[in-house]
Amino acid sequence: MWINDRELKFRMLVTMFLLAVVYLTFLTLLAALGVNFGFLILFALLFMFLQYYLSDRIVLLSTGARIVDEGEAPELYRIVRELSSRAGLPMPRVAIINTEMPNAFATGRNARSAVVAVTTGLMKTLSRDELEAVLGHELSHIKNHDMAVLTFTSVISTLAFFVMRWAMFMGMFGSRRDSGGSAVLLFVVSSLVWLISFLLIRALSRYREYAADTGGALLTSKPRSLISALMKISRKMDFVGKEEKARVEGLSAFFIIPAVSGKTVLSLFSTHPPVEKRIERLERLAEEMGW
Template sequence: MKKWYRDYGLQARMVLTMLLLAGLYLIFLVVLSEYGGIGTYGLMVFAGFFLLIQFFFSDKFALWSMGGRIVSEQEEPRLHETVSRLCAIADLPKPKIAIVDSNIPNAFATGRSKDSAVVAVTTSLKQKLSQPELEAVLAHELSHVKNRDMLVITIASFLSTVAFFLVRNMLFFGMGGGNRDRDRGAGAAIIVFVISLAVWIISFLLIRALSRYREFAADRGSAVITGQPKHLASALMTISGVMERVPSRDLREVEGMNAFFIIPAISGDLIMNLFSTHPTVGARIRALEDMERKMEF
């Protein structure tokens, strides 16, 4: 196994983001404890159950939503051989491999652990990329598995989901019960609503930032596994160029999977980087070029 490349600046940003999330959620729990009622705790239990279902069945849901299917070694011998070789280098158990019949060149990894992971590629990706580029993309997805990104993002998003449910519950069902309860609890309800809304918005932005850092980490993992950062940079440019020619209707159909993709499928002409799950392609390529220069010495 090759020595895993450590980018301490990137790791520091990820740790800082997690600490900010932890601090935000601690404040949120204090407010709920002080002003929330029994219904609030029930809502938290419901949100926890919802996220557990998402966590344990995310791989099946992701494949189902994309129309992907698990393929055997007999069906895709070259793909299986490539993944097996990369897993040996990365010291990973071999994941299941899936193919998605799509004209959008992309790949994604899902699964709650290294032993239950699935790596999927689209038919368009196989057609558009050279073998070295395809290997670099597969190594990127395997890096997500090695870094346990599904676990990290699920944990980070737990109380954000609770806050979202609280906001929606209060908007649609009101903030109080009878007249007496309403008069007595209006102030507490407003506090919970405002704090929940703030937690939801701030955590949404922090989780997006965390997701972008994880993409940089997976890019670096790909460079370590393959030893060739330029191949992933080339693959990103190829995928990005093809994506621009894909009809907007096709992109909109898979936008819900953007957090999983190596490059998000975006139907609009402009997206604010602040809300994106991924860094810009240009930023990722510059980081890979920097790694290429460091590896030369």
């Protein structure tokens, strides 16, 4: 069972429209300044393609996740297989991360290369229904093609970042005064584009978390199990050491609850909505559906 959340879709469409406006304006300004950005675009596309193509391997390696077979985790496999069948998805690979941090994530460039990973801490913390609800959330990310969407929307943002670095270098070491002035202008423009797109992509990521919550709740018909799972994970994450959080903080966007140590700006520009807001939306959904 799936639902058409018009409000959420509208927000995502507006965010993607604003990103398109920012990106087109940026490319127009680059052309007006006489920048030959063909090479930079190719470089940014290559960088994002490699990141996208290798994303599952990078994330698994970074988190220490280990692919397991059905014999090692029969109950986990049964839940993932049943939910995948309901969602009309091929069976993803299943991985386990040996850490007391209760969390889960999904990665992979498409449904056929997808991986769903859970921590040993999550399996100890949650009941079966709660674990099923969390896995439903992760499979919703796969069904909604979130990895592809966020990668696609990040291409020009990545380009702006490279232009910003290049302009800073030219401004510092350029030999001609006029080229130095152009480099400063280019640095300012690309910095603004990168910052605005960074904030918009973060907003888009938060909206897609809401969508995955909704999808997971409907896939399992257990929104209240997802609510209790989010509450348990959030509470237990408060007791996870800062060193453990810092180790995986760069991958927080993948987790169902972000692992933020409080030492970086990631706590200010979160990829996830507040847990309280997510619970409010799930409560409304449970009431609307009579669950």
